[in-house]
Amino acid sequence: MLSTDASPNTLFDLLNAFGHQKVVFCNDPDTGLKAIIAIHNTTLGPALGGTRMWAYKTEHDALKDVLRLSKAMTYKAAMSGLNLGGGNAVIIGDPRKDKSEALMRRFGRFIKNLNGEFITAEDMGTNPKDMEYIRMETEHVTGVPETMGGSGDPTPIAAKGVFMGIKASVKELYGNDSLAGRSVLVQGIGHVGENLVKLLREENTKVYVSDINEERVVQVAKKYGAEAVANHTIFDLNAEIYAPCALGGTINTSTIAKLKCAIIAGSANNQLEDETIHGKMLLDKGILYAPDYVINAGGLINCYSELMGFSKKRTLQLTENIYDATRNVLKLSKAESISTIEAANKIAEKRIADIRKIKSSY
Numbered sequence: 001m002l003s004t005d006a007s008p009n010t011l012f013d014l015l016n017a018f019g020h021q022k023v024v025f026c027n028d029p030d031t032g033l034k035a036i037i038a039i040h041n042t043t044l045g046p047a048l049g050g051t052r053m054w055a056y057k058t059e060h061d062a063l064k065d066v067l068r069l070s071k072a073m074t075y076k077a078a079m080s081g082l083n084l085g086g087g088n089a090v091i092i093g094d095p096r097k098d099k100s101e102a103l104m105r106r107f108g109r110f111i112k113n114l115n116g117e118f119i120t121a122e123d124m125g126t127n128p129k130d131m132e133y134i135r136m137e138t139e140h141v142t143g144v145p146e147t148m149g150g151s152g153d154p155t156p157i158a159a160k161g162v163f164m165g166i167k168a169s170v171k172e173l174y175g176n177d178s179l180a181g182r183s184v185l186v187q188g189i190g191h192v193g194e195n196l197v198k199l200l201r202e203e204n205t206k207v208y209v210s211d212i213n214e215e216r217v218v219q220v221a222k223k224y225g226a227e228a229v230a231n232h233t234i235f236d237l238n239a240e241i242y243a244p245c246a247l248g249g250t251i252n253t254s255t256i257a258k259l260k261c262a263i264i265a266g267s268a269n270n271q272l273e274d275e276t277i278h279g280k281m282l283l284d285k286g287i288l289y290a291p292d293y294v295i296n297a298g299g300l301i302n303c304y305s306e307l308m309g310f311s312k313k314r315t316l317q318l319t320e321n322i323y324d325a326t327r328n329v330l331k332l333s334k335a336e337s338i339s340t341i342e343a344a345n346k347i348a349e350k351r352i353a354d355i356r357k358i359k360s361s362y
């Protein structure tokens with residue numbers, strides 16, 4: 001899905017390689033705003049995705065990132081049964097130095113001009129306060145604080161989805177989905193990671209935790225009765241399940257050679273450095289990979305619920321469906337001897353194609 005290795009010559013070649021509908025470049029010298037909004041596919045509904053603020057080395061890096069992220073959102077929404085399309089935005093700049101109320105509100109006005117075709121939410125480098133500023137200019141934003149009618153912190157829901165994905169993977173491999181006595185390495189114990197550790201420990205799972213923030217490792221290990229592991233030794237560990245919950249790209253040719261786990265299931269986006277190559281390598285090595293976008297959809301589900309008039313019960317139900325979605329992917333992968341990521345892409349693409357057909361009939 002995300003492999004776009006052909007070397008496109010022009011901007012439109014690049015958009016065709018990813019399959020995008022529309023890309024909007026937002027430029028405002030007064031506030032210093034330089035942003036890109038990418039709308040990948042709106043067959044299922046309005047494109048929803050985060051706004052990331054990052055000091056990209058080049059504008060091309062920013063463009064590639066937003067194209068990749070928005071395409072992944074199309075697949076995530078389709079897989080989760082949501083009536084949403086895929087989109088994403090990036091603001092080029094250092095979130096610690098370059099952010100201001102005016103910049104965020106100017107960005108909000110660009111979103112407003114899209115008339116609901118794109119709805120945004122928080123991502124790396126943005127926070128609920130930024131969403132509040134965007135909200136002052138447009139209603140097309142989710143993840144605003146509870147005091148502004150939002151649904152609040154989505155990370156417990158994101159962690160719950162990952163937890164359901166882990167259970168479904170364990171069921172596939174061991175015949176029952178109990179996590180008691182199983183061992184899980186959680187790499188990255190930030191917002192989602194910590195909530196996942198909590199859920200796992202509540203089910204008496206043996207949990208190992210690692211993070212580049214050593215203070216946090218000690219703190220979280222103590223709080224939940226987990227075992228701290230030094231970051232550079234994680235691939236020596238004999239944990240049955242590896243849950244990447246930090247950055248993407250941790251599964252590549254070099255780490256696959258070292259991995260001793262039976263299952264990979266975590267929250268990080270874009271875990272496979274190259275979907276085609278590394279998806280196949282995991283299949284060949286007999287490691288069950290629960291595709292990231294299938295099991296980390298809880299955050300998106302939370303945003304969707306907010307748009308529909310938030311109900312905690314409904315949000316939880318939709319999140320628990322991740323168990324069945326994961327099982328369906330794993331079954332298809334087994335039946336067709338294809339990688340789990342290929343199986344997931346097939347299911348998502350079929351839903352989009354089916355709905356496109358029904359929408360063309362009136």
Ligand SMILES: NC(=O)c1ccc[n+]([C@@H]2O[C@H](COP(=O)([O-])OP(=O)(O)OC[C@H]3O[C@@H](n4cnc5c(N)ncnc54)[C@H](O)[C@@H]3O)[C@@H](O)[C@H]2O)c1
Pocket residue numbers: 154155158187188189190191192193210211212213216231245246247248267268269296297298299300
């Ligand atoms: N927040 C959500 O609702 C949500 C939803 C879906 C997916 N995700 C994805 O899950 C991942 C974690 O999200 P989050 O909101 O918990 O982020 P976060 O920033 O709160 O936590 C990330 C943690 O990873 C640690 N980290 C960074 N680099 C590391 C490395 N090389 N090795 C070990 N640890 C490292 C950081 O110190 C931090 O503690 C991200 O990839 C994110 O895109 C998040």
